[in-house]
Amino acid sequence: MRILILGGSGFVGRALAHEALAAGHDVTVFNRGQRDPVPGTTTLLGDRLTDGGLAALATGTWDAVVDTWSAQASAVGTAAALLAGRAGHFAYVSSRSVYRWLSTDVLTEDAPLTDLDDPGYAGDKLRGEQATAAFGGPVLFARAGLILGPHEDVGRLPWWLHRLHRGGPTLAPGPRDLPLQYVDARDLARFLLANVGVTGAFNVVSESGHATMGSLLDTANEVTGDHADLRWTDPDRILAAGVEPWTDLPIWLPPGDSHDFMHRADVSKALAAGLRCRPVRETVADTWAWLSSLPGAAPQRTDRPSVGLEPAAEEKLLLP
Structure with missing residues (x-):
């Protein structure tokens, strides 16, 4: 496949680039060029928060796009709209923060969501999910929790x-x-690559007690x-x-309650879709x-x- 990663040089995006290359895919990354690129990728430079910052993405087609953005949701919508009709699938690396805090005993993908006007990270992620509607095609939300592994920058x-x-x-x-319940960034990447074409939201973390x-x-x-x-x-x-x-x-x-909300979520849907988590x-x-x-x-x-x-x-x- 031809994969476009919006990001691709930091933590999750870098893991995704490595895993996609290892699987034999053609990988293009779009970012500001502030970190060393993953060898073997094609790098397109731009700043999605500036006027004209997506110019490098004005042409080209891809089988799948993965967006790792975690700030202002408007940037997600702008990119999704620009790529509409030129990519077969859009995956957005979201977060379990989109769920309303302590809203349920067992956190499933159907749990109540946070307020859309939440000014913080949770609201940004939820608004980012909604902004992907501009893509007009199949979209997957990978609602990751705690992400660990090489290149962690938190x-x-x-x-x-x-x-x-x-x-x-x-x-x-x-x-x-x-x-504990977490996901290695490389296992998150493999899940995304294995589910190109799949739609819907998934809690992408290990089983509780992994x-x-x-x-x-x-x-x-x-x-x-x-x-x-x-x-x-x-x-x-x-x-x-x-x-x-x-x-x-x-x-x-x-x-x-806080521990259970973060570390005891139901991940049966992701496991059924192929999520596999490596040993600690x-x-x-x-x-x-x-x-x-x-x-x-x-x-x-x-x-x-x-x-x-x-x-x-x-x-x-x-x-x-």
């Missing part, structure tokens, strides 16, 4: 890997058997050299210290190999806050 798994590599007594947020906090941190500790002494800590003590789940301690949410060890080991290969710091998205617990806060919590 910093969640990279923070844990660096912290564990530093070693010593290390705060581990409990309980150990707390189930990994746990224990298996994730134990594996990460082993992969980074087994330097850390994991000190499993009760969630109530962590919260009482003012530590913020998800941001101060990336990936982790304490047991309760492969995701962790490959991410550490990528981090270790970098000459400097890992790339960090400027539109997302930095994550990770300050050393002083961790030391205080580790006191007897």
Whole structure:
């Protein structure tokens, strides 16, 4: 197939480009050229937020388009309209953030959605989904949750890997058997490529419990050299210290409604459509190999806050 990726040099888009090339597809990427391109792709340059910024996409036809955009929805609609009639399928990498927070016990694709006028990320993603109507053809919404893997530019798994590599007594947020639900960016990419022509919304994350906090941190500790002494800590003590789940301690949410909403969704529809998730060890080991290969710091998205617990806060919590 001839694949057009709107993005294609960052995290999810980069994984998609690699996977598409490995499968033998002809891959074109459209982006601002701010990161090194994936070797083997054809790069078209432009800034979709500027007047005339999509000029490089004025001609050409593709079997499928994948849009990884995560900001203003108007950019999604403009691109979708421009490509209408010149591509066979449009996939939009959306988010489970489009669901109304804590709206249901078991999150399925039919769960209530957030308010369309929500000014934040959730609203942007929902408006982005609606903007794809301008494409006028088959559209798939990949409602991903937590995305991990090599080239992650949010910093969640990279923070844990660096912290564990530093070693010593290390705060581990409990309980150990707390189930996690995430997707490796490469498995998300393979799902998208396998479902060209398919329409509708899919929760694209692993089954709940594909990994746990224990298996994730134990594996990460082993992969980074087994330097850390994991000190499993009760969630109530962590919260009482003012530590913020998800941001101060990336990936982790304490047991309760928020955890269940993020880590216990129904993914049967995506599994039936071919989603397969690699073992946590492969995701962790490959991410550490990528981090270790970098000459400097890992790339960090400027539109997302930095994550990770300050050393002083961790030391205080580790006191007897």
